[in-house]
Each structure stands twice: as structure tokens, then as C-alpha cells.
Amino acid sequence: MASRKLLPPTQFTLxxxxxxxxxxxxxxxxxxxxxxxxxxxxxxxxxxxGLAFIGxxxxxxxxxxxxxxxxxx
Amino acid sequence: MEEHSEKKIELRRDVTVWGSYTWGYADVGADIYAALGLVIxxxxxxxPAAFALAGTAYIMIGLAYTELASTYPVAGGxxxxxxxxxxxxxxxxxxxxxxxDYTIDIAIFAVASAGYVNFFSPYIFGMNIGDISxxxxxxxxxxxxxxxxxxxxxxxxxxxxxxxxxxxxLLNEVLGAIDLILESSVIFFGxxxxxxxxxxxxxxxxAIQTLPIDRFMYGSSLAIISFVGLESISQAAQETRRPxxxxxxxxxxxxxxxxxxxxxxxxxxxxILSWEHFAENLGDPVAQLAKAIPYLGIVAGPFAAILGATxxxxxxxxxxxxxxxxxxxxSQLHLVTKWLDKIHPRFHTPVRTIVVFSLMxxxxxxxxxxxxxxxxxxxxxxxxGATLGYTLVFVSLIVLRFKDPYSPRPYIMPINLKxxxxxxxxxxxxxxILGMFGVSFILFEVILTHEIGRIAGPxxxxxxxxxxxxxxxxxxxxxxxxxxxxxxxxxxxxxxxAEEFELLEEYQDALARRDKENNGKP
Numbered sequence: 001m002a003s004r005k006l007l008p009p010t011q012f013t014l015x016x017x018x019x020x021x022x023x024x025x026x027x028x029x030x031x032x033x034x035x036x037x038x039x040x041x042x043x044x045x046x047x048x049x050g051l052a053f054i055g056x057x058x059x060x061x062x063x064x065x066x067x068x069x070x071x072x073x
Numbered sequence: 074m075e076e077h078s079e080k081k082i083e084l085r086r087d088v089t090v091w092g093s094y095t096w097g098y099a100d101v102g103a104d105i106y107a108a109l110g111l112v113i114x115x116x117x118x119x120x121p122a123a124f125a126l127a128g129t130a131y132i133m134i135g136l137a138y139t140e141l142a143s144t145y146p147v148a149g150g151x152x153x154x155x156x157x158x159x160x161x162x163x164x165x166x167x168x169x170x171x172x173x174d175y176t177i178d179i180a181i182f183a184v185a186s187a188g189y190v191n192f193f194s195p196y197i198f199g200m201n202i203g204d205i206s207x208x209x210x211x212x213x214x215x216x217x218x219x220x221x222x223x224x225x226x227x228x229x230x231x232x233x234x235x236x237x238x239x240x241x242x243l244l245n246e247v248l249g250a251i252d253l254i255l256e257s258s259v260i261f262f263g264x265x266x267x268x269x270x271x272x273x274x275x276x277x278x279x280a281i282q283t284l285p286i287d288r289f290m291y292g293s294s295l296a297i298i299s300f301v302g303l304e305s306i307s308q309a310a311q312e313t314r315r316p317x318x319x320x321x322x323x324x325x326x327x328x329x330x331x332x333x334x335x336x337x338x339x340x341x342x343x344x345i346l347s348w349e350h351f352a353e354n355l356g357d358p359v360a361q362l363a364k365a366i367p368y369l370g371i372v373a374g375p376f377a378a379i380l381g382a383t384x385x386x387x388x389x390x391x392x393x394x395x396x397x398x399x400x401x402x403x404s405q406l407h408l409v410t411k412w413l414d415k416i417h418p419r420f421h422t423p424v425r426t427i428v429v430f431s432l433m434x435x436x437x438x439x440x441x442x443x444x445x446x447x448x449x450x451x452x453x454x455x456x457x458g459a460t461l462g463y464t465l466v467f468v469s470l471i472v473l474r475f476k477d478p479y480s481p482r483p484y485i486m487p488i489n490l491k492x493x494x495x496x497x498x499x500x501x502x503x504x505x506i507l508g509m510f511g512v513s514f515i516l517f518e519v520i521l522t523h524e525i526g527r528i529a530g531p532x533x534x535x536x537x538x539x540x541x542x543x544x545x546x547x548x549x550x551x552x553x554x555x556x557x558x559x560x561x562x563x564x565x566x567x568x569x570x571a572e573e574f575e576l577l578e579e580y581q582d583a584l585a586r587r588d589k590e591n592n593g594k595p
Contacts, residue, residue, distance in 0.1 A: 025261070029260075029261055029264055029265075032264060032265060033264055033268075036268065036270050037270040040270050040271050040274065041270075041271075041274050043270055043273055043274040043277060044122075044277070045121035045122065045125075045273065045277065045336070045339075045340045046270055046273060046274075046340060046344070048125075048336075049121075049336055049337060049340050052333065052336075053333075056329065056333070
């Protein structure tokens with residue numbers, strides 16, 4: 001029942017660029033949400049959502065960089 | 074038992090990664106347009122928590138579907154998994170529950186799409202033609218133009234679905250892309266330009282202090298309707314290229330997108346507008362939200378109307394595709410009449426199931442227009458089928474880990490306990506158990522709080538079960554037992570047809586090892 005890994009990439013595609021752009025936007029949006037919320041109060045939905053956007057963006061960046069490393073190697 | 078001597082014509086594999094993703098997104102993405110206002114009206118300032126609660130259950134459902142659909146990439150989805158795990162009868166019950174959802178899907182989203190189209194009618198005709206009504210007997214306010222528009226939209230969807238999955242999948246792909254961009258824009262610009270965290274916090278605190286628990290339960294059970302769509306990906310599995318590779322990728326992406334969109338829309342919405350404003354505008358909550366965003370608000374009306382009309386039509390289309398493929402699968406597995414098991418010789422699409430169940434959706438739309446609010450009536454029935462079907466899928470996931478440990482699983486739900494069972498090691502799905510209880514709880518909420526759904530939903534299932542028992546008796550098939558299925562042979566055929574040769578080899582190796590351990594006995 002082992003999970004299956006994707007094949008290493010053969011080129012840096014438009015899709016990769018789009019994903020990195022989306023990741024950057026997610027981090028920006030998450031930071032905006034946190035920056036506007038924290039000075040006012042700890043609002044649970046806003047804090048969780050802000051962190052989720054940042055987490056998602058960071059994960060996509062990590063994924064993109066991993067693919068780039070695979071491509072170079 | 075009826076025998077199939079003729080060679081079966083199979084569904085063709087035309088759906089790509091993007092097509093599989095948008096197939097699911099088209100269904101789920103539209104749900105928020107209907108659910109946002111309803112959930113906020115019920116849960117008030119706690120709407121983000123209601124979406125998050127339902128969304129947590131949904132994530133677990135999504136992971137279960139990802140495992141099952143990539144392991145068994147055949148048309149049928151939840152009903153097929155229930156049949157494999159629990160037998161024919163429960164497979165049929167799951168199918169009936171999900172079929173109810175698909176036909177309501179066709180109806181509710183066609184109605185809503187036509188409603189958004191009517192947004193433009195005052196500019197063209199000088200009046201909202203959707204409000205033109207007639208009286209027939211005791212029904213005094215039938216919105217006849219809106220009804221005719223709805224039926225025309227369903228007829229259009231029937232035609233493109235009969236013509237073939239490439240055309241209808243293409244429709245999903247184009248509209249899905251546009252709507253992804255537009256929904257993301259509303260969220261992004263809403264947070265950046267208009268969002269007031271103080272307003273969100275005030276409404277959140279007020280709701281915690283004053284909102285009765287049953288209102289929150291009602292809201293969270295309605296929120297599950299924002300997450301109905303993963304079933305679509307598994308429905309498309311038999312038409313997806315390299316499904317074992319594609320389905321885990323698209324499913325996981327879809328799970329995240331939909332969850333984040335649902336929680337984001339409610340969080341940004343309650344930081345821009347009061348919950349009362351949403352409650353007063355149940356018909357177009359996303360349009361109200363877009364209108365309140367500076368700069369974007371100038372074009373918010375037409376923007377939201379086009380957005381709503383397109384994605385709702387796409388979602389209705391997903392209902393046609395899903396219901397037709399579900400019934401096609403059920404007929405192939407001796408659960409419903411073989412009359413439905415008919416593929417169009419030219420377009421290779423399940424023509425009879427498309428026509429019959431789209432017409433059923435049209436009938437539901439027609440009947441809903443006899444009530445004071447068509448959308449309310451359809452929405453109330455929506456959650457029952459989904460939660461019942463999903464509960465059975467979770468049970469099947471757990472059972473199949475024990476019954477069929479040999480089928481290779483390209484994706485496996487996380488958090489498993491390794492246990493010994495009949496001399497074999499089995500991964501016991503802890504998250505599957507949690508998901509089963511989570512969805513069962515939402516089903517309980519639906520039965521407790523949905524006035525129409527708790528009657529119409531079970532009634533539908535009972536009628537379907539009566540049909541099933543009569544039909545099985547007439548065809549001399551076991552009523553509560555199972556027709557003989559050679560699942561091993563079928564799995565080989567499925568993997569071969571999907572061109573998943575690596576998985577096929579893995580599967581055959583596992584079976585050979587098992588036979589060797591059992592001294593040649595399967």
C-alpha cells in the first residue's frame with residue numbers, strides 16, 4: 001500500500017511559474033490578514049486563515065524549489 | 074440473471090488533469106454561491122466556524138475519495154466503493170442517495186444560473202423578466218419565464234453531454250478557469266481593499282454570546298453543501314487518462330481550493346458586511362460582497378452576475394455528467410435495469426441515463442417552482458443525500474482495507490495503525506474512523522434541522538429501495554445478497570484499460586504471493 005511519487009520534471013513549465021506566483025500571492029495575502037488583525041485583537045478565524053495562506057504559500061514554494069532542484073540534478 | 078453476450082462499448086478516456094480538476098471544481102465552486110448566504114444567515118458571525126467544521130469533515134471525505142478513486146478508477150464513485158466493500162444492497166443505497174444529490178444538482182444550479190442571467194433583463198427589456206408569474210389552480214405565483222429558462226438550460230446541457238465528454242469537459246475547463254480567477258480576485262481584493270477585522274471580531278463575539286446552538290448546527294449542516302463535488306472526480310475516473318496518477322493530484326488540489334475558498338468567503342464577507350445584510354440578500358451573496366469592494370464594486374453587478382451564471386451552469390452540467398455516469402455504473406453492476414446500460418454508438422456516451430436523469434432534474438426544478446421559493450426548496454433537500462452517501466463511503470473504505478489489501482493504492486489516507494488480521498498486516502485508517510463519525514454527525518444535524526430534507530430524502534431512498542427489490546426479484550437476483558462479481562478479473566481489466574501497467578504488475582504480484590501463501594488457492 002505504498003504511496004506513489006511523481007516522476008521528476010523534465011522542464012520548468014508555465015505551470016511551475018504560475019504555481020510559484022500563486023504561492024507568493026498567498027504569502028502576501030496571509031501576511032496582510034495577520035498584519036491587519038493582530039493590532040486589533042486575536043480574532044480566531046482571521047488568524048487561522050492568515051496562517052493557512054502563509055502555510056500554503058510556503059508549501060508551494062518548497063514544492064517549486066524541490067522540482068527545480070530535481071530538474072538541475 | 075441477464076447475460077451480456079455482446080461486446081460492451083466503454084466510456085472513452087478523454088479527461089485530462091485540468092479537466093478532472095475543473096470537473097470537480099465546477100461542481101464545488103458553484104456551491105459557495107448558494108451556500109454563503111444561507112450559512113451566514115443561520116450561523117451569523119460564527120459562519121467561518123460553521124464552514125470550517127463542515128470543511129474538516131469534507132477534507133476527510135476528500136482524502137477517502139482520493140484513496141478509493143485512485144485505487145478503483147471506474148465510473149460510479151461512492152456507490153461502487155460501497156458495493157465493493159459492503160455488497161450490492163448498500164452499494165445501491167449509496168447510489169440512490171448520491172443520485173438524489175446529482176439530480177438536485179442539475180435542478181438547483183440551473184435555477185440559480187437562470188436567476189443570474191435575469192440580472193441583465195432590466196437593461197434589455199426594462200423589467201426583470203424572471204419576476205413574470207402566472208397562476209395555475211392553487212399555485213398562484215409560478216415564475217414562468219424563469220422556469221422556461223431553467224428548462225432550456227437543462228435541455229442545452231443534455232445535448233452537449235450526449236455529444237460527448239470532450240465537449241462538456243471542455244466547457245467545464247474554460248468556465249472553471251474563468252471562475253477560479255474571478256473568485257480569487259474577490260477574495261484577494263476584498264481582504265486588501267475593504268476588509269475590516271474589527272467588524273468580523275464584533276460579529277464573531279456577538280454570535281458566541283447570543284446564537285442558539287441549533288442555529289449553528291443548522292448552519293454547519295447547510296455548509297456541507299459547499300463541499301459536494303469530490304464525488305465528481307471519482308465519477309470521471311473511468312474517463313480520466315492515467316487515473317491513478319491524475320486523481321490524487323487533482324483531488325488534493327481540489328480539497329484545498331474549496332476549503333480555503335469557503336472559509337475565506339465567509340471570513341472576508343463578515344469583515345465587509347453585516348450578517349444581516351447577507352440574510353436579506355440570500356439570492357446573490359457573492360454579488361453583494363463584490364459590490365462592497367472599492368473600485369471592483371463599480372462593475373460588481375455584471376461581474377457577479379456573469380460569474381454566478383457561468384459557474385452555476387457548469388455545476389449543473391456536472392450534475393448531468395455525474396448522474397448519468399452513476400446510473401450507467403449501477404446498471405452495469407446489476408443494481409438497476411439494463412435498459413439504461415446503453416452507450417451511444419457514435420458519441421460513446423451513456424445516452425439513456427443522460428436523458429432520463431436530466432429529465433428527472435428538470436422535473437424537480439418544475440415542482441420546486443410550485444413552492445414559494447424554488448431555491449429554498451431544492452437547497453433544503455441537498456445535504457441529506459450527500460451525507461448518507463459519504464457515511465457509507467467511509468464504512469466501505471475501512472472494510473476494503475481488510476477485504477481487498479491486494480489492490481495497489483496510489484494514494485493512502487494518512488494516519489494508519491498497522492495491525493495483524495488473519496495473518497496479514499493491515500493499515501487501519503484512524504482518519505477514516507474520525508471521518509465516519511464526523512459525517513454521521515452532520516447527517517444527524519440534517520435530520521434534526523432540515524424540515525424538507527429529513528422527509529423527502531429518506532422517502533426518496535425508500536422508494537428507490539422498493540424499486541431495487543422489485544427489479545431484483547423480477548430478474549431472479551438475490552434481494553439482499555450479492556450477484557457474483559469477479560473483482561480480481563475486473564480490477565485487472567480496469568487497470569489495463571487505464572494503461573496503469575505498473576499498478577497492474579504490482580496487483581498481479583500481490584495476488585500471486587497470496588496464492589502461494591495459500592498453496593495455490595485464491
